[in-house]
Amino acid sequence: MATEDWIQDLPPHEYKYGFTTEIEAETAPPGLNEDIIRLISAKKNEPAFMLEWRLKAYHHWLTMQEPQWAKIHHPPIDYQAIVYYSAPKTERRPKSLAEVDPLLLATYRKLGIPLSEQEVLTGVAVDAVFDSVSVATTYKEHLAKLGIIFCAFSEAVQNHPELVQKHLGTVVPYSDNFFASLNSAVFSDGSFCYIPKGVRCPMELSTYFRINAPRIGQFERTLIVAEEGSYVSYLEGCTAPMRAEHQLHAAVVELIALDRAQIKYATVQNWYPGDSEGQGGIYNFVTKRGICAGVDSRISWTQVEVGSAITWKYPSVVLRGDNSIGEFYSVALTTHRQQADTGTKMIHIGRNTRSTIVSKGISAGYAQNTYRGLVHILRKATGCRNYTQCHSLLLGDRCGAHTFPSIAVHNASSQVEHEASTTKIGEDQIFYCRQRGLSAEDAVSLIVNGFCHEVFRELPMEFAVEAQKLLNVRLEGTVG
Amino acid sequence: MPDPILEIRDLHAATAGKEILRGLNLTVRAGEVQAIMGPNASGKSTLAYVLAGREGYEVTAGTVRYEGKDLLIMPPEERAREGLFLAFQYPIEIPGMTTLHFLKAALNTIRKHRGLEELDAIDFLALVKERAHLLDVDADFLNRPVNAGFSGGEKKRNEILQMAFLDPKLAILDETDSGLDIDALKIVARGVNVMRSQDRAMLLITHYQRLLNFVVPDYVHVLLNGRIVKSGGKELALTVEERGYGWLEEPHARISEEKTAP
Ligand SMILES: Nc1ncnc2c1ncn2[C@@H]1O[C@H](COP(=O)(O)OP(=O)(O)OP(=O)(O)O)[C@@H](O)[C@H]1O
Ligand SMILES: [Mg+2]
Numbered sequence: 001m002a003t004e005d006w007i008q009d010l011p012p013h014e015y016k017y018g019f020t021t022e023i024e025a026e027t028a029p030p031g032l033n034e035d036i037i038r039l040i041s042a043k044k045n046e047p048a049f050m051l052e053w054r055l056k057a058y059h060h061w062l063t064m065q066e067p068q069w070a071k072i073h074h075p076p077i078d079y080q081a082i083v084y085y086s087a088p089k090t091e092r093r094p095k096s097l098a099e100v101d102p103l104l105l106a107t108y109r110k111l112g113i114p115l116s117e118q119e120v121l122t123g124v125a126v127d128a129v130f131d132s133v134s135v136a137t138t139y140k141e142h143l144a145k146l147g148i149i150f151c152a153f154s155e156a157v158q159n160h161p162e163l164v165q166k167h168l169g170t171v172v173p174y175s176d177n178f179f180a181s182l183n184s185a186v187f188s189d190g191s192f193c194y195i196p197k198g199v200r201c202p203m204e205l206s207t208y209f210r211i212n213a214p215r216i217g218q219f220e221r222t223l224i225v226a227e228e229g230s231y232v233s234y235l236e237g238c239t240a241p242m243r244a245e246h247q248l249h250a251a252v253v254e255l256i257a258l259d260r261a262q263i264k265y266a267t268v269q270n271w272y273p274g275d276s277e278g279q280g281g282i283y284n285f286v287t288k289r290g291i292c293a294g295v296d297s298r299i300s301w302t303q304v305e306v307g308s309a310i311t312w313k314y315p316s317v318v319l320r321g322d323n324s325i326g327e328f329y330s331v332a333l334t335t336h337r338q339q340a341d342t343g344t345k346m347i348h349i350g351r352n353t354r355s356t357i358v359s360k361g362i363s364a365g366y367a368q369n370t371y372r373g374l375v376h377i378l379r380k381a382t383g384c385r386n387y388t389q390c391h392s393l394l395l396g397d398r399c400g401a402h403t404f405p406s407i408a409v410h411n412a413s414s415q416v417e418h419e420a421s422t423t424k425i426g427e428d429q430i431f432y433c434r435q436r437g438l439s440a441e442d443a444v445s446l447i448v449n450g451f452c453h454e455v456f457r458e459l460p461m462e463f464a465v466e467a468q469k470l471l472n473v474r475l476e477g478t479v480g
Numbered sequence: 481m482p483d484p485i486l487e488i489r490d491l492h493a494a495t496a497g498k499e500i501l502r503g504l505n506l507t508v509r510a511g512e513v514q515a516i517m518g519p520n521a522s523g524k525s526t527l528a529y530v531l532a533g534r535e536g537y538e539v540t541a542g543t544v545r546y547e548g549k550d551l552l553i554m555p556p557e558e559r560a561r562e563g564l565f566l567a568f569q570y571p572i573e574i575p576g577m578t579t580l581h582f583l584k585a586a587l588n589t590i591r592k593h594r595g596l597e598e599l600d601a602i603d604f605l606a607l608v609k610e611r612a613h614l615l616d617v618d619a620d621f622l623n624r625p626v627n628a629g630f631s632g633g634e635k636k637r638n639e640i641l642q643m644a645f646l647d648p649k650l651a652i653l654d655e656t657d658s659g660l661d662i663d664a665l666k667i668v669a670r671g672v673n674v675m676r677s678q679d680r681a682m683l684l685i686t687h688y689q690r691l692l693n694f695v696v697p698d699y700v701h702v703l704l705n706g707r708i709v710k711s712g713g714k715e716l717a718l719t720v721e722e723r724g725y726g727w728l729e730e731p732h733a734r735i736s737e738e739k740t741a742p
Binding site: 450 | 574
């Protein structure tokens with residue numbers, strides 16, 4: 001292979017999670033209308049307030065347009081061709097893991113997510129969402145002893161409706177944006193997590209999302225409430241089968257941190273990215289936002305985005321409580337024809353609030369990687385600080401990196417600092433490394449891992465190792 | 481006489497569709513230091529790149545044997561692991577990777593290849609300090625990204641440090657002496673002299689006699705129009721410095737060049 005092509009002529013994606021599970025499912029006909037929403041709500045046996053909220057969201061959504069401002073391109077999405085509800089067929093909701101369909105357990109084992117408790121050695125409690133519904137939550141009883149609620153969203157609606165009603169939509173209202181409104185109308189499940197006052201959650205909580213059925217849109221919703229002085233660390237992972245058509249994933253995550261509470265939310269996003277020509281893959285259009293509602297509270301988002309045909313997401317923090325802290329650490333890798341438009345918003349409302357943004361974008365092949373960020377410091381938010389660091393790494397010369405940082409500071413006592421760079425790794429760098437004995441693969445992985453170090457160290461140890469491996473797998477074949 | 485480390489026979493090589501090396505012959509034995517001089521664009525770096533296996537430099541005829549093996553079929557990293565080291569005329573910057581990380585990865589890859597145990601962080605640091613001291617270079621830059629923001633002289637010193645570190649059998653130094661102040665030149669010369677040994681060979685590509693004041697070569701060659709046109713002892717370097725290269729031009733070589741021109 002000629003050297004100039006060392007990075008462009010990538011072999012097809014190695015995507016080892018691309019298998020499907022043949023499981024009997026109950027699937028709604030494609031298309032969106034009031035009846036479908038009523039069906040979803042009825043299937044879940046929801047109280048009236050939920051159905052009302054969904055319908056309000058739906059009617060609002062009908063008045064909205066898909067956002068056009070992102071630096072992404074895709075053919076129009078036919079929202080009437082999407083299936084909005086599909087669930088593995090079971091007589092009733094499994095009460096314990098022993099009742100979960102063994103085929104589903106096998107699927108998760110294959111994905112490296114053991115769900116049976118004797119297999120769970122890592123001390124991570126997992127909620128697994130398969131297509132539209134949550135199939136298992138491990139360690140539930142153990143957590144319940146501490147007063148921690150960690151369950152499927154639909155279960156929370158049944159068992160803790162007052163908590164759901166109190167918090168749902170308070171961070172991301174149903175009218176927030178096109179995809180969030182769609183989610184609010186049709187979301188079928190997701191995770192719910194409540195940490196009571198003063199409790200430090202003793203293990204990592206984790207949700208694993210899996211899209212299985214064809215043509216299904218996955219619309220999950222996660223809500224995490226951390227009461228005064230509590231702490232929780234939460235991890236989200238996801239995969240999908242390889243399919244020639246695009247599939248839509250429009251999730252919403254809401255985080256609420258009260259006085260002195262801390263929430264760490266980490267994502268390792270590995271949805272199917274499509275093939276090397278850009279056929280298939282997940283459209284990952286996600287709204288994630290947290291509010292530091294109380295004083296001295298802290299929310300940090302860490303994301304490692306390697307999958308999806310298109311990623312459109314801006315995990316943000318509203319810093320309302322005085323002295324609160326918002327953080328965003330991101331690695332976004334795009335190869336082949338992948339597109340990512342991602343970043344964050346830090347909205348400083350409280351005094352002496354601080355935010356840190358560390359964004360690392362890596363592009364290879366023909367991929368386009370955009371950082372889009374907003375730091376907004378309100379007039380009364382005195383004494384605030386933001387530090388933003390935004391670096392791009394280009395592998396080869398047919399890919400692109402773009403940055404759109406916006407900064408709006410409305411008082412004189414606040415300070416913002418912005419640092420940005422773009423680095424190109426080309427044939428010269430790779431040859432230099434090879435001349436010192438390193439293989440091209442090792443060279444790229446060394447460079448990339450060094451580049452991502454500051455973000456990886458924010459992840460819990462074993463996930464940092466996983467993320468690094470995942471990146472290496474996705475970079476395999478990016479060099480000739 | 482020891483066996484040759486490098487044997488180049490009738491080497492022809494082209495880049496960007498243009499023939500640069502046109503029948504080059506050269507033999508280098510263990511323990512020898514040989515110098516190659518020649519005017520700009522005569523093909524010195526091309527020779528270095530062909531030996532290191534850089535893509536884009538196509539061998540059209542001839543053979544190169546390295547310790548008796550066919551060098552040209554080996555990928556670049558294999559050549560490096562087998563002990564071929566090139567100090568680049570223009571060392572490449574790798575932002576985002578510290579020199580320390582880079583060297584450790586390179587050294588351990590090469591050690592593994594040689595059946596040696598990989599060094600842990602502590603032993604590695606000790607070795608770095610030892611080599612840096614031996615060459616009288618400051619180890620500060622180890623924490624900086626590879627060559628990024630280095631001055632020209634610092635880059636060249638970094639190349640010498642890497643050479644000392646990776647312990648090659650054949651080191652090719654492409655104008656490592658160019659653009660150096662006198663102190664830096666002494667550091668480079670010292671590096672070469674320290675590394676000079678019975679089981680190592682060195683090929684110094686240079687424009688200047690001045691390096692050869694500090695490093696006495698066994699042979700000096702003049703490369704002109706892709707071929708070695710004159711070989712001799714260290715006095716040849718003095719002659720070249722005095723008289724330039726014009727007197728070495730081969731009339732028939734020029735004619736054949738004109739003939740092939742479009
Ligand atoms: N990648 C390339 N593409 C096009 N031409 C090249 C390339 N590499 C080398 N050449 C050409 O080959 C010829 C020899 O170049 P080379 O770099 O080997 O010369 P040199 O002897 O090292 O010169 P100098 O003393 O200036 O370093 C020059 O005419 C140069 O322009
Ligand atoms: Mg040269």
